Amino acid sequence: MTTNTADSPRLRPFAQVDVFSAAPYRGNPLAVVLDAAGLSAEAMQRFANWTNLSETTYLLPPTDPGADYRVRIFSGSEEFPFAGHPTLGSAHAWLAAGGEPRQDGTVVQECGAGLVRVKREGGRLAFAAPPLTRSGPVAEADLSRIAAGLRLDREALLDASWLVNGPEWIGVLLDSADLVLGLRPDYSALAGLKVGVIGPHPAGSEVGFEVRTFIPGDAMPEDPVTGSFNAGAARWLIGSGRAPVSYLVAQGTVLGRAGRVHIDAVGDDIWIGGNTVSCIEGMVLL
Structure with missing residues (x-):
C-alpha cells in the first residue's frame, strides 16, 4: 500500500x-x-x-x-x-x-x-x-489544581477518580447540576489535565446528571458532549451506588447545545x- x-x-x-x-x-x-x-x-x-x-x-x-x-x-x-x-x-x-x-x-x-x-x-x-485502564484516587496536588482551575474551594470537590479508557480523564463530583452549570474555569490552572465535572439534577428531574468536560490547550477547551468520559463516569457512578442502572445525562448546555447521553447497565455491559x-x-x- x-x-x-x-x-x-x-x-x-x-x-x-x-x-x-x-x-x-x-x-x-x-x-x-x-x-x-x-x-x-x-x-x-x-x-x-x-x-x-x-x-x-x-x-x-x-x-x-x-x-x-x-x-x-x-x-x-x-x-x-x-x-x-x-x-x-x-x-x-x-x-x-x-x-x-x-x-x-x-x-x-x-x-x-x-x-x-x-x-x-x-x-x-x-x-x-x-473497561477502564486506570481508575481510583486522584493525588491531592492534582485535586488542589482542579479546584483552583474550577474557581472552587477544595471542599466543593465531593469525590474524584481517574476514569481512563482512552483519554486520561479525571472525574470530579460536585453537589449539584447548578454548580456545574455555573463554572467558569481558569484553563491555565488546569493545563495538562483532562477534567470531567458531574453534578446531580434534583430528584424527579428527567435528566439525572449535568456533565461538563474540559481539555485545556485543545482547539475546543470545553467539549460539547463526551462519550468516553460519560462511559467512565457511568462505571464510577453506578459502581459506587450514586446512580441507578439507567439514567440520562445532559451536556453542552452552557455552549448552547442540547446533548443527551443515555446510560444503561445491562448485565456486565454499560451501554452509552x-x-x-x-x-x-x-x-x-x-
Missing part, C-alpha cells in the same frame, strides 16, 4: 455527523473520512487540526476478522485509542454509506483500544463502554447511547 503524500491527494468520501442530539447542530460534530486507505498518520493529524473539531475519524479495512471496520481517531493535537462520540459518529457514517454489519444489529469497530460493539437501540446507537444525525455528505481532497 502506497502512503499518500501532499503531492498525490485524491477525493475521498466524507461526512460530518452530529452526535448525541436528535436535532442537527445541537450535539457534538464529528468529521469522518470514509476511505482513509493510504493516508499517513501525519496527513490524518494535519486534516484533523484543520477541521477545528474536537475529533476527526478515518475509516479503514479491519485487521481483526471479527471487526466490520477499523477507525483511527484524532483530536486537533493527538491520536486517541478510543473516544465515545467518534465511535457513534463513525458507526453512523459507515452504516449511512451502506455498511452491512457481520452480526445482525451489531457493528463491531476496531480501534486502538480493541474491539468495541455498537448496537442500534430504537432510533439511537449505543456502544458498550470499554445517543442520537446521531448526518449534517454534511460529500467528498474531501486528501
